[in-house]
Amino acid sequence: MRISLLTDIHANREALAACLGHAASVGAERYAFLGDLIGYGADPVWVLDTIASYCAGSAICVLGNHDEAVLAEPRGSMRPDAQEALTWTRARLHAAHFTFLRQLPLHVEVEDMLFVHANALAPERWEYIQSPLDARNSMAATQCRYTFCGHVHEPHLYYMGNDGQTSAFTPMPETPVRLSPQRRWLAIPGAVGQPRDGNPAACSALFDTASRSITYYRVPYDAAAAAAKVRAAGLPAALSTRLQLGQ
Amino acid sequence: MMPLSSGTIIDGFRLVDILYRGGMATVWRVEHADVHIPLVMKVPRLEYGDDPTAIVGFEVEQMVMPALSGAHVPRFMAAGDFTAVPYIVMEFIEGPSLRERLEKVPLPVAEVTMLGVKLATALHHVHRQHVIHLDVKPSSVLFRPSGEAVFIDYGLAHHNHMPDLLAEQFRLPMGTGPYISPEQLRNIRNDARSDLFALGVTLYLLATGERPFGNPSSLTALRRRLYRQPPPPRLLKPDFPPWLQEIILHCLEVDPERRFSTAAQVAFDLQQPEQVPLTERAMRTSGVRFSKTARRWLQSLGAAPRASHSVANHLASAPIVMVAVDVIAEMGALSEALRRAVRRILISEPDARLSCISVLKTSRVAIDSNVDAEGRNLHVQRLVELKHWARPLSIESQRMTFHVLEAPDPATALIGYAQANHVDHIIVGARASSALRRFLGSVSSRVVAEAPCTVTVVRAPATAAVKETRAVFT
Numbered sequence: 001m002r003i004s005l006l007t008d009i010h011a012n013r014e015a016l017a018a019c020l021g022h023a024a025s026v027g028a029e030r031y032a033f034l035g036d037l038i039g040y041g042a043d044p045v046w047v048l049d050t051i052a053s054y055c056a057g058s059a060i061c062v063l064g065n066h067d068e069a070v071l072a073e074p075r076g077s078m079r080p081d082a083q084e085a086l087t088w089t090r091a092r093l094h095a096a097h098f099t100f101l102r103q104l105p106l107h108v109e110v111e112d113m114l115f116v117h118a119n120a121l122a123p124e125r126w127e128y129i130q131s132p133l134d135a136r137n138s139m140a141a142t143q144c145r146y147t148f149c150g151h152v153h154e155p156h157l158y159y160m161g162n163d164g165q166t167s168a169f170t171p172m173p174e175t176p177v178r179l180s181p182q183r184r185w186l187a188i189p190g191a192v193g194q195p196r197d198g199n200p201a202a203c204s205a206l207f208d209t210a211s212r213s214i215t216y217y218r219v220p221y222d223a224a225a226a227a228a229k230v231r232a233a234g235l236p237a238a239l240s241t242r243l244q245l246g247q
Numbered sequence: 248m249m250p251l252s253s254g255t256i257i258d259g260f261r262l263v264d265i266l267y268r269g270g271m272a273t274v275w276r277v278e279h280a281d282v283h284i285p286l287v288m289k290v291p292r293l294e295y296g297d298d299p300t301a302i303v304g305f306e307v308e309q310m311v312m313p314a315l316s317g318a319h320v321p322r323f324m325a326a327g328d329f330t331a332v333p334y335i336v337m338e339f340i341e342g343p344s345l346r347e348r349l350e351k352v353p354l355p356v357a358e359v360t361m362l363g364v365k366l367a368t369a370l371h372h373v374h375r376q377h378v379i380h381l382d383v384k385p386s387s388v389l390f391r392p393s394g395e396a397v398f399i400d401y402g403l404a405h406h407n408h409m410p411d412l413l414a415e416q417f418r419l420p421m422g423t424g425p426y427i428s429p430e431q432l433r434n435i436r437n438d439a440r441s442d443l444f445a446l447g448v449t450l451y452l453l454a455t456g457e458r459p460f461g462n463p464s465s466l467t468a469l470r471r472r473l474y475r476q477p478p479p480p481r482l483l484k485p486d487f488p489p490w491l492q493e494i495i496l497h498c499l500e501v502d503p504e505r506r507f508s509t510a511a512q513v514a515f516d517l518q519q520p521e522q523v524p525l526t527e528r529a530m531r532t533s534g535v536r537f538s539k540t541a542r543r544w545l546q547s548l549g550a551a552p553r554a555s556h557s558v559a560n561h562l563a564s565a566p567i568v569m570v571a572v573d574v575i576a577e578m579g580a581l582s583e584a585l586r587r588a589v590r591r592i593l594i595s596e597p598d599a600r601l602s603c604i605s606v607l608k609t610s611r612v613a614i615d616s617n618v619d620a621e622g623r624n625l626h627v628q629r630l631v632e633l634k635h636w637a638r639p640l641s642i643e644s645q646r647m648t649f650h651v652l653e654a655p656d657p658a659t660a661l662i663g664y665a666q667a668n669h670v671d672h673i674i675v676g677a678r679a680s681s682a683l684r685r686f687l688g689s690v691s692s693r694v695v696a697e698a699p700c701t702v703t704v705v706r707a708p709a710t711a712a713v714k715e716t717r718a719v720f721t
Contacts, residue, residue: 159410167415172408175377178313180306180412181328211313 002027003060005189005205007034007117007150009051010066011041011089012193012243013229015202016050018221019192026206026217032108034150034189035064035117037101039082040239041193042229044089048097055100063104064117064150065126071101081236088235111209114144118151128152129188132166139166139184146179147186148207154197155190155205155216159183171205171216178213187214193226200246251275251290257332258325260288266339271301271402277336279324285339286324290332300421303412304402309335310409311401315376318395319369340397345388345449353456356488360517362396363450363494367514369396370446371669374439374510377407377558381436383445384426385452405436407558420469425458429473429501437556440503443510447498454491455483459499473501479531490520493529508565508598511669515567515600515648518668524645565598566671571661571694572605572636573676580707581676586640588674588705593642601640601647604664605633606657626651658693666699673702 004023009016023031031054038044055061069078070090078086106123107116114120119127119134121141128151129135135158139147160166161183171177179185190203201218208214223243230240241247251273255262260277266287267274277288291305312323312335322338345362348354354362366388373380380387382403389397403421405411413421413436420432428444435441451459459477463469477499480487494516500506507513516523523529570589572578578585593599607629617625629651637647654660665673677691695702 157410159412161416165416167410169410175408176314177409178310178326180309182302182306183412213313 001029001209003030003032003113003207003209004028005032005034005148005187005207006192007189008036008064008153008191008193009033009038009041009047010036010191010193011038011044011047012202012226013041013043013046014222014226015193015219016047018219019202019204020050022217022219023204023206026215028206031059032115032148033059033061034115034148035062035104036066036150036191037061037064038070038089039066040085040230040235041226042233042235043226044092045094045097048093048100052096052100060108060110060115061104062108062115062117063101063106067101067104071098081239085235085239088233109142109144112145113207113209114142114147116147116149118149120147120149126151129156129158129186132158132168135168135186136160136164136166139186140164145181145184146207147184148205149186149188150191152188153191153194153203154188155203156188157214157216158186160186171214173216173218176208176211176213176215178211179207181212185214189216194243195246196242198246200244251332257288257334258327260286260325260336262288272305276339279336282324284322285341286336287339289335289337293333300413300417301402303416305333305335307404307412308401309333310412311378311404311406312337314406314409315373315378315401317372317376318391318393319372319397321397321399340389340391340399342389345385345390345396348453349385352453353484354453356454356491359450359454359491360520362453363446363517364514365390365394365396366446366449367510367517368669369398370442370510371514371562373398374442374558374562379405379407379437379439379558380442380445381405381421381431382423382426383442383449384423385449407437407556411436420466424463424469425452425460427469428503430503432469432473437558438503439510439556439558439561440506440508443498443506443513444500444503446510446513447495447506450495450498451477451480454487454495455480457483476501479528479533481530481532485532488520489525489529490516490523492531493523493525496528496531509562511562511567511671512565512600515602515668519648519650522648522650526645564596565600566596567600567602567669568592568596568672568674569602569604569661569665569668569670571657571673571675571690572603572633573678578676578678581678581705582636584707585674585676585705586636588703590640592672592674592703593640593646599646601637601642602664602668602670603633603637603647603649604661605629605651606660607651607653608657609653609655626653658690658697661690661694662697662699671700673698673700675702675704677704677706 006019033051037047037051051061069086116123119129120138129138139160155171157169157171158166189205192202195203200223201220204219205214205216227240227243251262253262253264260279263276263278265273266276272289272291275288277286293302309326321340324336327334380398382400387398387400389399391397420434422431426445426448428441430438431441448459460472480492497507607625619625630649633649652660673694675691675694691704
């Protein structure tokens with residue numbers, strides 16, 4: 001079974017459409033959306049309708065902090081442009097979208113795989129995984145051998161030996177890496193809708209449960225069109241610029 | 248782990264018999280109903296108290312092998328998890344193993360050269376796939392019935408695009424005593440030139456019957472190679488060819504920067520002994536001594552962290568470039584255009600090697616005389632012209648070689664040369680088109696169509712007169 005891993009879509013229709021097309025072309029049989037479906041981008045309705053239609057099939061979807069914040073005022077503080085985008089988004093969603101978001105779980109386990117948006121130690125606290133220590137805490141909090149998560153917008157791969165020693169690796173696109181069942185792995189595909197590593201191409205990954213191998217991808221999409229929509233919607237200009245720069 | 252015996256079936260693979268039982272793994276001959284090539288299954292020997300590097304090494308091999316393909320590696324078929332029976336199923340390579348040749352060392356120079364070309368060719372193909380073997384030695388090499396060398400045993404390998412499980416987990420150097428490179432002793436695992444060092448040790452052993460650094464067992468004894476040069480082969484065998492000593496000691500330089508850049512360059516030099524640029528290394532006859540360059544390298548290691556190496560970038564920065572030069576007198580403006588194209592590539596890639604080739608066309612049927620009407624040797628004459636053409640390039644002589652090929656069909660000769668010498672980039676001139684050329688097909692168009700690498704076709708700039716004429720009529 002080949003599972004396409006898509007996270008931090010952030011209402012970017014162009015990026016999501018490109019990633020879904022790409023995933024189909026590399027043989028994806030199932031889809032996992034790892035949260036932050038909306039926020040920042042200009043197409044929340046299309047993105048939610050599309051993901052909901054995948055979920056009517058076999059897709060997995062978990063809640064992200066932006067998804068939660070659109071349902072109710074966030075507990076913690078959000079950056080002003082994120083806050084502004086949420087207010088804008090909330091005004092455009094219909095009842096069905098709120099219903100869809102409200103039923104999303106914080107995490108999903110399938111066999112030896114855990115799907116979650118942020119650090120699995122306490123998914124509802126939305127903590128980032130930014131170091132081997134964070135990754136270790138997350139992996140120690142689950143029985144699952146493989147953790148797939150988002151929240152961090154750059155692609156990463158962490159792995160932990162039986163002695164708890166955890167290391168970080170920066171994945172190379174298009175190279176399948178076998179994730180040995182001898183250790184625990186935590187894979188962050190990187191953001192579909194708002195990459196921040198200086199490369200504007202959308203991030204995605206594909207996990208093959210038969211060969212236990214993961215392949216990271218960078219999918220080019222029309223970032224200029226997505227950025228233009230953000231500007232046209234009257235959303236903060238910085239949210240538009242960063243799409244084209246990948247920052 | 249379940250006990251294994253003949254007839255046991257694991258994931259559809261039926262065990263036939265044991266081919267080899269080693270300290271680290273057992274190799275079974277296996278069959279599968281859907282696979283019609285001979286197969287083997289490698290099962291690690293994992294017992295309580297075993298060396299943990301062996302367990303991680305098997306994980307590494309399971310990671311790296313599926314990423315490799317081609318004639319110089321065993322074809323990967325399947326891997327089994329540690330939860331049931333850990334295994335790797337791969338194509339059975341009948342052999343022989345290079346190890347068997349060790350009974351006959353020292354081998355004749357011609358055989359060492361032939362084996363060296365095969366090993367370097369195979370290594371280059373592995374490196375091109377982003378993998379550094381890190382355990383090159385005679386027992387890691389098998390030969391196919393068709394003659395190609397195949398590298399096996401990837402338990403210590405480093406894949407440039409995958410997590411290095413061994414580097415993260417272990418702090419002791421990993422390798423095989425006689426063959427391990429100085430930088431591996433320093434826990435550097437991402438330099439493809441480590442394999443060239445081990446290749447040098449292997450060639451030294453095949454050619455002299457001795458190991459250049461003996462068979463050290465302690466870490467202190469291993470570290471001796473960091474500051475002591477090996478005895479030059481000419482000390483052991485006074486008639487040892489200087490060019491072969493040059494190649495072997497070039498591989499064995501302590502500082503990887505002073506070694507060959509790529510395995511392709513080693514193969515290239517082994518195939519043109521008469522053109523190997525001889526340095527002080529070739530003539531060395533004195534024994535072991537302290538190496539100043541090694542000391543500098545060691546100091547530099549302590550001083551600054553080394554940049555991470557990309558195998559692909561490294562190979563790309565040291566290409567073998569071949570320029571095909573036609574009859575010089577007839578080339579006109581193309582002659583300079585060709586030099587300009589060569590200069591552009593060599594300036595951007597300072598580690599590139601340039602091979603200048605000219606083809607002397609021979610008749611398919613008649614036996615050609617190799618002297619012209621004035622009694623001059625045509626081959627020598629062409630070589631002189633070729634060197635004359637290259638002189639304005641002002642490239643250091645050790646980066647350049649010259650060859651005149653004699654063949655009835657220039658395109659076939661050029662393509663064959665490029666294949667045999669792992670040429671990365673061919674630069675070839677195209678003369679102005681003519682009716683006859685359109686009918687026969689030009690050399691350059693055949694090279695473009697059939698060459699195994701990148702080809703740049705160079706044309707002389709159109710003359711001003713032609714442009715003006717066009718300007719008048721359009």
